[in-house]
Amino acid sequence: MTKIIILPGDGIGPEVTREAVACLDLLSDHFDLGFRFEEHPFGGAAIDACGDPLPESTLKACRNADAIFLGAVGGPKWDRAEKRPEAGLLGLRSALGLFANLRPARVIEGLEDLSPLKAKVAAGADVLVVRELTGGLYFGARTDEGEVATDLCTYSREEVERIAHVAFREAGRRGGKVTSVDKANVLATSKLWRRVVEDVAAQYPDVALDHMYVDAAAMALVAAPGRFDVILTENLFGDILSDQLSVIGGSIGLLGSASRGEDGPMMFEPIHGSAPDIAGLDIANPAGAIASAAMLLELGLGLPEQAAMLNNALEQVLVDGVRTADLGGDARCSGFGAQVRERLEARLARHKAMIEHLAINRGCCA
Ligand SMILES: NC(=O)C1=CN([C@@H]2O[C@H](COP(=O)(O)OP(=O)(O)OC[C@H]3O[C@@H](n4cnc5c(N)ncnc54)[C@H](O)[C@@H]3O)[C@@H](O)[C@H]2O)C=CC1
Numbered sequence: 089m090t091k092i093i094i095l096p097g098d099g100i101g102p103e104v105t106r107e108a109v110a111c112l113d114l115l116s117d118h119f120d121l122g123f124r125f126e127e128h129p130f131g132g133a134a135i136d137a138c139g140d141p142l143p144e145s146t147l148k149a150c151r152n153a154d155a156i157f158l159g160a161v162g163g164p165k166w167d168r169a170e171k172r173p174e175a176g177l178l179g180l181r182s183a184l185g186l187f188a189n190l191r192p193a194r195v196i197e198g199l200e201d202l203s204p205l206k207a208k209v210a211a212g213a214d215v216l217v218v219r220e221l222t223g224g225l226y227f228g229a230r231t232d233e234g235e236v237a238t239d240l241c242t243y244s245r246e247e248v249e250r251i252a253h254v255a256f257r258e259a260g261r262r263g264g265k266v267t268s269v270d271k272a273n274v275l276a277t278s279k280l281w282r283r284v285v286e287d288v289a290a291q292y293p294d295v296a297l298d299h300m301y302v303d304a305a306a307m308a309l310v311a312a313p314g315r316f317d318v319i320l321t322e323n324l325f326g327d328i329l330s331d332q333l334s335v336i337g338g339s340i341g342l343l344g345s346a347s348r349g350e351d352g353p354m355m356f357e358p359i360h361g362s363a364p365d366i367a368g369l370d371i372a373n374p375a376g377a378i379a380s381a382a383m384l385l386e387l388g389l390g391l392p393e394q395a396a397m398l399n400n401a402l403e404q405v406l407v408d409g410v411r412t413a414d415l416g417g418d419a420r421c422s423g424f425g426a427q428v429r430e431r432l433e434a435r436l437a438r439h440k441a442m443i444e445h446l447a448i449n450r451g452c453c454a
């Protein structure tokens with residue numbers, strides 16, 4: 089039995105999560121993977137249920153899970169809540185030690201028209217953002233004295249080292265290049281970041297390293313996304329740059345992500361938020377959630393064959409021209425999910441036929 093904790097959250101979170109989990113369920117049935125899905129309150133929904141965005145029971149279930157899947161949290165309903173839904177998300181990432189957040193983005197071949205960039209600029213763009221997830225401004229001390237407020241940004245050598253190792257290892261498996269993004273012309277934390285990244289780079293002679301200031305990197309991402317392979321950056325910069333990067337492939341609704349720590353269960357979530365402006369309308373794009381489910385299969389559970397099947401089915405739906413509103417179409421969230429499962433079922437049927445064919449042949453030869 090494989091226990092997968094589901095945190096649908098708020099806004100479009102439950103809508104996109106439903107589509108992704110249905111894909112996982114289909115694969116579990118076909119391959120007899122024994123997935124058991126356990127849903128828990130989280131974010132605004134948990135505030136409504138018990139006054140806490142991260143209830144103790146939810147955290148306990150996550151700690152004991154094989155993998156965690158999250159929709160999204162937040163929304164205007166809780167803007168004035170004593171503890172906001174987003175505090176639950178930061179608390180969960182921190183409690184599970186999920187310091188590394190991987191956000192891959194690419195322009196799919198033949199789908200350059202989805203990019204707002206010129207086809208020539210977009211072609212071949214394939215970037216992995218490795219975002220530090222449990223340090224920096226989001227986790228520093230805050231003060232708010234009414235007319236003056238502060239947020240403290242802190243990074244230690246150890247925090248930079250461990251995320252840098254993740255980025256260099258990923259680059260070694262991909263295009264062999266890390267671009268470290270900071271603001272080392274101004275910020276002390278960025279100066280430390282750059283020194284430590286240089287030190288770690290010395291251990292990876294086959295991976296090229298360059299540095300960019302975050303403002304120039306934001307510009308280069310839209311001017312020449314093809315120059316990047318792995319972007320290594322801190323929490324705030326990674327949050328902002330990955331939303332920007334998502335548009336290069338078409339829409340924020342397309343991107344999934346994986347978060348991991350030194351050990352323990354990994355967490356998977358689309359990079360978007362709860363999108364209150366479209367919640368409840370069944371028009372959200374579930375592709376990012378489904379891509380996150382594929383990452384869960386591959387990185388969380390070590391099932392690359394099943395992950396590839398799901399990714400192929402997802403890509404085929406886009407190649408076939410099915411588009412949700414964010415991509416200029418009129419497909420529904422549920423309809424898009426159903427189309428992915430239809431393509432997936434066709435692949436599973438072919439897989440079953442192939443296994444039966446091999447079994448018959450083996451029987452003949454025995
Ligand atoms: N991981 C999480 O749970 C995150 C939560 N949030 C929270 O979500 C709430 C809304 O934040 P926003 O700044 O509006 O960011 P957002 O990512 O929710 O939405 C930004 C824009 O993108 C669109 N969009 C997002 N996902 C989409 C999808 N799957 N399909 C089609 N369109 C999509 C939305 O309609 C909106 O116009 C806030 O409370 C914020 O704190 C924001 C980012 C991440």
Ligand SMILES: CC(C)CC(=O)C(=O)O
Pocket residue numbers: 174177178226327359
């Ligand atoms: C609460 C926020 C830090 C969530 C977010 O925007 C993200 O992780 O992408």
Ligand SMILES: [Mg+2]
Pocket residue numbers: 327328331359
């Ligand atoms: Mg974000």
